[in-house]
Amino acid sequence: MNEDRCYYLSDVEKTWQDARKYCQDHQADLISINSWTEQDFVHTNIDTEILIGYSDQVDEGVWVWNDKSTGGIVNWDTGEPNGKNTQNCGSMYGTNGKWDDWFCDKARNFGCEMAASDTPLEPTATPTSTVPPYSEACGPGWIENHLTGECYHMSLEEMDQFSAQEHCRRMDESGDATLLSLSTKDEQVYVWDYIRHQYYSQQAFTIGMMNEINQGNYWMDNTPVSFFNWYHGEPSGDGTCTGLNYKPPSPSPPPDPICPSGWTPFNRHCYYFSNITDTWNGAKSWCESNLNSNLASVENADENDFLADFVIFDDQQLFKV
Numbered sequence: 389m390n391e392d393r394c395y396y397l398s399d400v401e402k403t404w405q406d407a408r409k410y411c412q413d414h415q416a417d418l419i420s421i422n423s424w425t426e427q428d429f430v431h432t433n434i435d436t437e438i439l440i441g442y443s444d445q446v447d448e449g450v451w452v453w454n455d456k457s458t459g460g461i462v463n464w465d466t467g468e469p470n471g472k473n474t475q476n477c478g479s480m481y482g483t484n485g486k487w488d489d490w491f492c493d494k495a496r497n498f499g500c501e502m503a504a505s506d507t508p509l510e511p512t513a514t515p516t517s518t519v520p521p522y523s524e525a526c527g528p529g530w531i532e533n534h535l536t537g538e539c540y541h542m543s544l545e546e547m548d549q550f551s552a553q554e555h556c557r558r559m560d561e562s563g564d565a566t567l568l569s570l571s572t573k574d575e576q577v578y579v580w581d582y583i584r585h586q587y588y589s590q591q592a593f594t595i596g597m598m599n600e601i602n603q604g605n606y607w608m609d610n611t612p613v614s615f616f617n618w619y620h621g622e623p624s625g626d627g628t629c630t631g632l633n634y635k636p637p638s639p640s641p642p643p644d645p646i647c648p649s650g651w652t653p654f655n656r657h658c659y660y661f662s663n664i665t666d667t668w669n670g671a672k673s674w675c676e677s678n679l680n681s682n683l684a685s686v687e688n689a690d691e692n693d694f695l696a697d698f699v700i701f702d703d704q705q706l707f708k709v
């Protein structure tokens with residue numbers, strides 16, 4: 389159950405029409421993805437591709453949701469939709485949650501959704517539910533970083549930074565939780581890794597860094613800013629809280645090089661991830677003229693892993709000085 393909707397995920401494969409009929413026979417319909425929250429919810433609960441209630445059967449290239457909603461999100465996988473007249477039914481990949489246009493007459497697993505009601509569901513329609521991440525030390529709704537004993541809560545609700553800070557305080561019984569401050573590189577890696585696996589399609593989270601003309605950059609919880617990792621300018625959007633320290637914070641690793649705003653330090657180099665696309669030559673000369681740097685050259689396995697960790701969006705160019 390997500391908000392006031394109930395979901396059913398099949399363990400059998402059906403064609404899109406048969407799958408839709410199955411849903412309709414249970415007072416439901418194939419899932420229409422109306423928001424990133426719903427996208428993330430469904431994606432987190434599947435491990436194989438499923439048919440969704442999206443199709444361009446009526447008018448080639450005009451994709452419509454079964455619930456007739458408009459103005460929702462778009463999340464096609466790279467190169468999709470690619471099936472022109474042969475693929476007119478939508479499906480979502482279990483791996484990255486992206487969408488694929490698929491053959492309407494070729495069976496896949498599928499997902500149904502319906503409004504929650506007081507009427508008991510028929511036994512065949514078992515709604516799925518997410519088990520909130522749970523840690524005994526941190527309590528319900530919080531995840532625990534076992535390396536540091538710190539607790540984290542990620543919110544998918546969009547709010548401004550101060551509302552997010554209030555939300556964090558309310559989430560924690562002792563009122564000690566604050567917006568996330570990424571005090572060490574290890575913490576950055578831990579949080580990044582968690583977000584990458586759990587909230588893949590969420591592109592930005594609010595964190596607790598403040599910038600004021602007189603004070604420079606500081607974290608809302610007053611821990612010192614020891615490194616920068618801005619990504620595409622300032623983070624904005626959803627909230628991430630960190631709570632209760634169960635152990636004293638681990639000592640900071642040796643500082644990374646001071647990189648200009650917008651650059652990411654790693655192993656004594658600074659990296660810049662562009663959000664514009666260009667040809668290789670175009671990118672190279674852009675690096676040289678605008679940034680006095682060059683396209684990233686990959687010199688060892690560690691550097692390759694570092695770059696692979698950060699390149700999750702399509703068509704990014706990498707720069708390095």
Ligand SMILES: [Ca+2]
Nearest residue numbers: 420421422426
């Ligand atoms: Ca929906």
Ligand SMILES: [Ca+2]
Nearest residue numbers: 444472475476
């Ligand atoms: Ca089509």
Ligand SMILES: [Ca+2]
Nearest residue numbers: 470471488489
């Ligand atoms: Ca396709």
